[in-house]
Amino acid sequence: MRTSTEPPAAARQRQSPEPPHLKPRPVAPRAASRDRLAAGAFLTPAVVLVSVVLLAPFGSTIYRSFFDDHRHSTFTGLDNYRLFFTDDALLRSAENTLLWVAGTVVLPFALGMLIACLTDATRWSRLARLCVIIPYALSGAAVAVVWNFVLSSDGALNQALSAVGLGSLSHSWLLDWPGNTLVIICVNAWQATGVAVILILVGLQSVPPETLEAASLDGAGPWQRFRFVVLPQLRPVSIIVIGMSLANGLKSFDLLWVLTRGGPGRATETLAVSMYEETFLLQRPGAGSAIAVVLTVIVLAASWLYLRRQFGEKGA
């Protein structure tokens, strides 16, 4: 589905010893400089827009994170970053973010793998696949609306539990920590598994059936075939799925914002939400900037997981 997952052939091309355009060509120097001017014209809109609208604000946010939030803001070094160890709301937010990291690494990947493998060869699998993929086409806000309806205290889940005689299990799912964060991580998985299924199914198509037949002939059972034949061949796509759902989970704002606004209190906030809360609602831009910078570091580390894979192929 996503073209982004195709390993960029360019990474290799860029490194190839002699790209054709670098070959000495019999062109006049004036033509060469005109070529360069033309290339500049094609590059300028993208470079200027990205630099002015994205990279300059990024730099400004880093700079701002070293200044305090008093009326006359002064340089305070790392004080804003120290809030991560002293501020209760931020501590909780950091804890939640760690839970999200764990949950978005495990759930969409494991469920996606299970569903992709189960539906790869069943007759009515298309219907099952459709059920999983539909939520992926919804916006985070719409997903939040649906699950608010399911999880609220007079919602569908509690109603279903009491209908089957498990009324004692019903409670306010979004009220108590850490249960509420865990429930929201599952909601995120409900939405994010669809893309994992699509990617893993594409990966499964590239597993040559001969390798499976050979393994069967050697007496390997279904589990062994999966573990020793299929799984190793799915390694590249697995890394992409995990890296992508991790980066997306860390950046996820709309689901949390519409479902709980980070509440009750600030119990379900992750760093992505805390940044907005601190900057725009509590008017503490210094703290907000520090949160944004820490979030960036974590997201970049997560992205590195799959970028290394995509760009570093010739190194491997």
Next chain:
Amino acid sequence: MTMHLGRVLRNTTLILLSLLWAIPSWLLLVNALVPGKEYTGTPHWLPDSFGIFDNFAKAWTAADLGPAMGNSLLYAVVGSLVAVVIATGAAFAVVIMPVRRRVLWFWLIYSGTLLPLQVFLRPLFLSYASFDLYDTQIGMLLVYATISIPFSFFLMRNYATTVPREVVEAARMDGASWWRLFWQIHVPLSKSAMVAAFSFQFVAIWNDLLFGITFSTSDNIRPVIAALSELQGNYSDVGPPVVLAGAILVSLPTLLLFFLAQRFFVSNLKLTS
């Protein structure tokens, strides 16, 4: 016998998982059908009445969805179109034209998609306020188009590396200018990748909430997800069926595009294999 047991186990797991995924979607649909007045506070599990158009109408007026839909359509269509054209041009320059420091240009443009949106918010908000871009359609278009450039650039660059170089070399020999080469040869060749990048960015812009609530506030500027978020805020006033109907209404364009693009993708896959 064990084969049989295995199949039973496998099918049971699959059915349970499908139900787990289907039930919330099912509840969304069924309860959006319940006429607002008949909803008594308990979720319905089976469709027994048909009031969805009434609920659509209520959601439409309660959240002022009309202008919001129009805005989002404008932002998503124009924003991703501009971004895809600019990104295709930059990819053309980086891959096909003779430029120096192509790695630097690549990372400069591509880095925008790696950063979380949160790092751009406050500085942009302040500049928008001082340049009178806050709460304007131009301001929204600017930020949406720009945020869509890096990833479109990534897709288009990957695609450009698969375009046979001989085509370009031949056209250059014939004396075609880069400008003509781009519009008359490269763009037609890249059309399918441009459509893919466009649909991807369309969905991303349509579904955005963070920029919508940060850079706009009035009903005739804000995008549709911001309106939906407000509708959800009035959950107890307007009642669950109306909010759910609003969520469906807001999701229809992206759902439609998703399934159209999926078919397009599958047919592409068949053609290439």
